[in-house]
Structures are given as C-alpha cells and as structure tokens.
C-alpha cells in the first residue's frame with residue numbers, strides 16, 4: 232500500500248514536471264503511470280486552459296456485422312474505407328495537426344472488425360474509448376476503456392439489435408482484466424426495461440451502465456423517438472434508481488438534470504461537441520457536425536456528450552467531473 236502510494240506520488244510529480252512524457256511511460260509498459268499523466272493533462276486543462284479539439288472520434292471502418300434499428304451510421308453513405316496503412320498515416324497526420332487532442336474514440340461501423348489496426352491506433356493517444364457492439368472478443372487495451380453497446384435485457388436488446396448475439400456480448404463484456412462500461416441508447420422499444428437491465432448486469436464485472444437517448448434524423452418523425460415529456464419521466468426514474476445503484480449508473484445527477492426538456496434543447500442547439508471533438512469518417516475525412524453526421528437533429532439530440540461537456544467544462548459540476556475520472560480510470 233505504502234509502495235503504491237509512493238509510486239502514485241512519484242508519478243504525479245513526474246507528470247507535473249514534464250507533462251508530455253506519456254509516450255515514454257506507455258512504451259515502458261507502465262499504464263498506471265500513463266493514466267496519472269493523463270489525469271494531470273485533464274486537471275491542467277480544466278483549471279488553466281481548455282484547448283480544442285480535446286478529442287478525435289474515428290470511424291475505423293465502414294463495415295458492421297449487425298443491423299441495428301436505431302443506427303445513425305447505417306444512414307450515412309460510407310461505402311469505402313481507407314486501408315490499414317493509409318488509416319494509420321491519416322491518424323498520425325491528424326495527431327500532428329491537432330496537438331491539443333488527448334482523447335480518441337474509436338467506432339464505426341464495428342471497430343473490432345479491424346482489431347489489429349485498433350491496437351496500433353490506441354498507442355497514439357493517452358486516453359482511448361472503444362465503442363463496440365461486443366460481438367467480437369475484446370483485445371487487452373490498458374490506456375483506454377471499452378463502451379460495449381447493450382440496449383437492454385435480452386428481449387429488448389433483440390428488438391433493437393437482432394437475435395443470436397446477446398449471450399456472446401454478455402460473455403465478452405463480463406471481464407475484469409480491462410475496463411468495460413455498458414452503454415444503452417433508450418428509445419421507444421427498450422425504455423421499459425431499465426430496472427430489470429440494471430438488476431441483470433449489477434453482478435457482472437462491468438464498471439457501470441451509461442444511458443443516453445435515441446437521436447432522430449432531422450425532420451423525420453420516426454417511431455423510435457421518445458419525446459421531451461417521455462424522456463423527462465425516464466430521467467426521473469434513473470435519478471431515483473441512482474439512490475439504489477449509485478455510480479453503477481454512470482450518468483451523474485447533474486448531467487441527467489441537464490438532459491431534461493426544460494433545458495436540453497438550449498444546450499444541444501449550442502452544442503460544444505463539434506468544437507471539442509473532431510469526427511473522422513472511414514475515408515479519413517472530417518465529418519460535421521459530429522459522429523452522428525449532418526442529418527442528426529441537434530434540437531432532439533439524446534447523446535450524453537453535449538450534456539457532459541456542458542456539465543464538466545461550462546458548469547464545472549463536481550459530480551460530473553468525478554464521473555468522468557471514474558469512467559476512464561476505474562476509480
């Protein structure tokens with residue numbers, strides 16, 4: 232314990248004196264030190280200056296092995312993707328052009344369809360988040376966290392994501408050697424299962440579950456969309472469940488309250504996500520305004536990102552700051 236504390240203190244001192252030693256530490260294989268270094272990056276940016284973009288979101292592939300009903304990606308026209316070498320070169324170029332980037336999110340399509348490339352890419356950034364459908368075994372990645380998409384208990388999951396993979400996804404997500412969070416996009420098909428879902432997953436190895444809402448396409452009144460009043464009632468249920476589940480529900484109370492209909496559209500119409508995160512499609516091109524593409528309806532956006540940014544960077548809510556820290560470090 233004493234040795235661990237000394238190691239942490241030394242790590243912080245080193246990080247404070249030379250904040251750009253991440254690569255050295257990572258290559259030396261000391262992921263814990265790299266995480267401390269990353270924390271220092273975040274604290275420094277938070278208190279002194281926030282450089283944008285903070286992060287990059289990359290569609291690592293245009294391919295997917297599922298056909299989910301709610302998926303924005305399937306509605307985008309991404310018919311080709313860069314080869315492995317071209318992808319790496321493009322990401323290295325972006326890293327050079329945007330030195331403020333410390334966070335990379337890897338998605339698609341299904342990013343684990345390009346597992347070897349993914350493993351090479353995460354080495355380029357201090358903090359990584361891999362968003363995956365969890366159907367393929369997850370590689371061991373220490374400088375990052377997995378977000379496995381599970382949209383409810385089996386019956387509800389299958390109504391959104393299709394049949395035959397639920398058990399496999401649950402097996403793949405139930406590991407304690409890497410940091411894994413579950414992310415659930417609520418829509419009209421699955422919103423009823425929140426309580427049963429939390430109950431089913433609470434005894435697994437995952438860090439917790441994060442809830443967001445389905446984002447529709449602009450001008451389309453589709454059947455998956457939950458309106459403001461419906462979302463408000465669900466948010467109240469989740470806030471109530473937080474009394475029982477605490478931080479196992481990853482959304483902070485402050486962020487959840489910002490998602491309520493009285494304030495949500497004000498936040499999403501001046502969304503900071505496009506400034507904070509650069510989004511790159513599978514061809515290496517910048518896509519606007521965010522990963523969800525040009526047709527996403529910002530006024531009805533259910534993504535947690537705009538609310539988390541608002542809560543952490545603008546309002547500086549302490550519960551949201553601690554949530555982000557826990558999300559990436561596990562404590």
Ligand SMILES: C[S@@+](CC[C@H](N)C(=O)[O-])C[C@H]1O[C@@H](n2cnc3c(N)ncnc32)[C@H](O)[C@@H]1O
Pocket residue numbers: 295301302303304338339340341342362363364378379380414416444445446447533534
């Ligand atoms: C496009 S997927 C790519 C990564 C991976 N294939 C997966 O499913 O996790 C990224 C995330 O976006 C979510 N998503 C897809 N369409 C959405 C929509 N219309 N509104 C909100 N979230 C959506 C998915 O549930 C998933 O968590």
Ligand code: SF4
Pocket residue numbers: 295296297298299302303304305339340341364
């Ligand atoms: S697995 Fe991900 S990318 Fe594939 S269809 Fe589902 S949400 Fe879209």
Ligand code: SF4
Pocket residue numbers: 446499500502503504505520521522523527528529530532533534536537
């Ligand atoms: S769709 Fe949502 S996250 Fe994307 S720019 Fe609009 S409000 Fe922001």
